[in-house]
Amino acid sequence: MAQNRIVQFLPDDKTVDVPGGTTILAAANKAGVFVNSLCGGDGVCGRCVVIVRRGRISGGSTSFFTHAEVQEGYVLACEARVEDDLVVETPPEHRVAAELEFAETEAPFLAGLRKLTRYRKITPLVRKTYLELPPPTLADNLADLERLAQGLAGAIGKTQFQMGLKVMRRLPDVARKHDWKVTATTAYRGPLTEIMDVEGGNTTRRNLCIAADVGTTTVVCQLVDLRDGQVLGQVGKYNSQIAYGADVIRRIMYASRSPADLHTLCETTVSDLNELIHELVARNHVGAADISLVTAAGNTTMMHLLLGLPPANIRKEPYIGAVNDMPALRAAEIGLQINPRGLLYCLPSVAGFVGSDTVAGIFTAAMARSHKVRMLIDVGTNGEIAVGNKDFMVCASASAGPAFEGAECSGGMRATKGAIDHISLQGPDAVVSHSTIGSAAPVGLCGTGYIDLVADLLRTGVIDKTGRLQKHVAPSRVREASGELEYLVFPARQTGNGKDITITQGDLNNILRAKGAIYAAQTILLRTLNMTVDDVDEVLVAGAFGNFLNVRNAVTIGLLPDVEPAKLRFVGNTALAGARLAALSHTFYEEIRALARRTTYIDLSTEPSFMDEFVSACFFPHTDLARFPRVTAEIAGHGAVR
């Protein structure tokens, strides 16, 4: 019998006792420490990275690590076995459920929105009502369910109820055991009201919801108190489906191979959500059973994969999904670990390539309530553009890749603690200022940081208008590594993980293409409407790529049109905000559904000029410099031959 060993996990500071020979991954699971593992311990995904700080291990291949990392103790948790008492640390860039994210540093637009909901009447999709019902007597001989319904009708003004058999079976005992003092959990089901659950006593103070933004690259969850709409916490992580393809097309192809592969993708997302829910529950010391609602926004493909719906037809002309407006479902049916009776509301999509994240954005930004024409640019792996006002609403999408979410970039990371979200260069060789999320030592760059950096590289002439690094302009920072040029942003000694933070030529190419696709989509959508950017009163930028966006820099790199600065506004992660608002008010939820129905989708894939516009936009700021007069004036004269 192997001797037991003690394994201590940092930074969680959790300790567990396991038999020698146990894998670190198994020990971590036992300790309740999340280690990101995708392949389930086959040693192939390379995600479950941990650093063994003290103690002896056996096993563990080194193929995923650099020599320096091996020296430092990097191993794969699924392969390394405990042979000794150990101290193990998860590296900052691999900690899955990251630090609380919003705190004070939320996009100002969303912070304002939060105040707004405080004054609105909250009518959540799932609510709890405490009832003190009169016990039945010979004179008052209503059956239990009818008695409950009568009490509820008086309390919430609804009369049409439905109830499942399970709850019905429990009702008589629960009611009598608690002397007819019960809490009914009811859910909005259109004209009907579902009595989801009946508990003894008053539990109304525990009514929580998860609002989720299920993105192609990033998954973010908020824990929301449904009594007052307060956000109790927010966590996020990269979508583990990335291992099956970076964009929706590759995911669809993977899922279409066999039912088992579709199931894998479905489970992957569900397990990401469960991980985040678990994290929120643990941090806030609440019970998962108190969460009886999940609202989710995401692109159409992500919604299909979340529900295990076959996505194959989204990819084929005429690009039709299984369902756009998904009915409410039992969350447990897909394996979400909340109250087993709890419901999942997926917000409605518009079309195969415009999802509920965009609809949520249109709603959150109140675009359809004003006569002003607004353009919403949702910067995601699939960039979505919506243009409209209270009279019309059209949208389009373009595959941009995950560069602005920090994925597929060497120094990229999500907008979480340690991410550089702002940076400015004094000259080609000097960083003058920067800020990181959580004011931590920098670990990598998130989308807003990349936008700042690329804009300043352009201004200082370190890159030319094609995005190519010019070694002679910044000889102390531009160097060659692994066969390509890179620009050193922060040397290892200044970073939070002891590694250089760089931006490589490949990263710059990814960013150029991402912004090119998003800008081209804007151009074509406006042209289809016979409009120009001058006809747009306000340009709103949404996305989960940072808390503050320097819109001027986003214009400099040509991601946004060169309009008066006053017309540009960063609104943050509106998909998540929309999911939260829908949870808080069934009126909002219905408005979002109506919005999805009346939004017109314009398919750019049938637009012959897309490729031309795309190549034209793959230049900083744009091949047609006349469209960027302010930027052209600003960066003129750099890089002249001396």
Next chain:
Amino acid sequence: MAIPDVVEKWAGKVNTVVIGAKADQGGTRTSTVAIGGATTLPFLTFEGSPGHRPAIAVEVWDSGASVWPEALQAAWGDVMNSPAAWAKKAAQAGADLICLRLVGAHPDLGDRSVEACVQTVKDVLAAVGLPLILWGCGAEEKDNKLLPALSAATKGENCLIAAATERNYRTVVAVCLADKHKLVAESPCDVNIAKQVNILCGDVGFPLEDVVMFPTTGALGYGMEYVYSIQERARFAALGGDKLLAQPFICDVGYEAWRAKEAKAPPFEGVTDENRPRWGVMWEAATAVDLLQAGADLLIMRHPDAIRAVRARIDALTA
């Protein structure tokens, strides 16, 4: 009923680029060539000025021309082994310029030294009085050593040097600027990238009036429609006032036309040994004439008979 006036008025103009320098201009050429200058679409003389007549440069290789098709070998004969003699014969065949391509400098095609290439250029300069186009070998690293040497060796001659590309433009731009040569800006069959290369050259200080655009050429049957429409779009933009696309075009006709299988071994019924050599000539001439309609200002050609035919066509169209 009066016929409505359909004459188009254009706001823009194609730049005029002069190649070569005579003795009084600091060079040793006996002639110079001006291209561009159009204020309307090709040959529409009733609308505006068609600008300078399209010029023809005859292609001469420094070495390795033994790979050229038989019909071309037969037309030029032994001179193909001596760039200077070849250039001389090309001048007699009616060339306006000599396009000397330093193919042999390519690391995979002989890897001739920079010094040897410079000597070849000097020999050609001495042999003919025509202006020169100097074309690198296409291997970026080698060209970045070769082109500065060629530029320095021909300082004052006002050559046209090729090529600046999106990926590699700094070196060639710097030397052309320093030695006062004209520059070819090359792009891979895309009007946007054509404009981008021009912008990049301008950004590093090169005067855009001294640039000749090479938007890549395709032969008849091998992408002609594509390159035709790219040239046409660029020309519309130029005449519409876009200074970043107002550069005259250079078209690599000979190289592209003689790559076509129809030019070398026509796969058609009725082709005999006797008429086979004519096919390449026809293919080259037809490609050239098509591109003239799309605004070509400078044609690089190979076969003397094709050159003669195209010259006759230019004469007829500009008469």
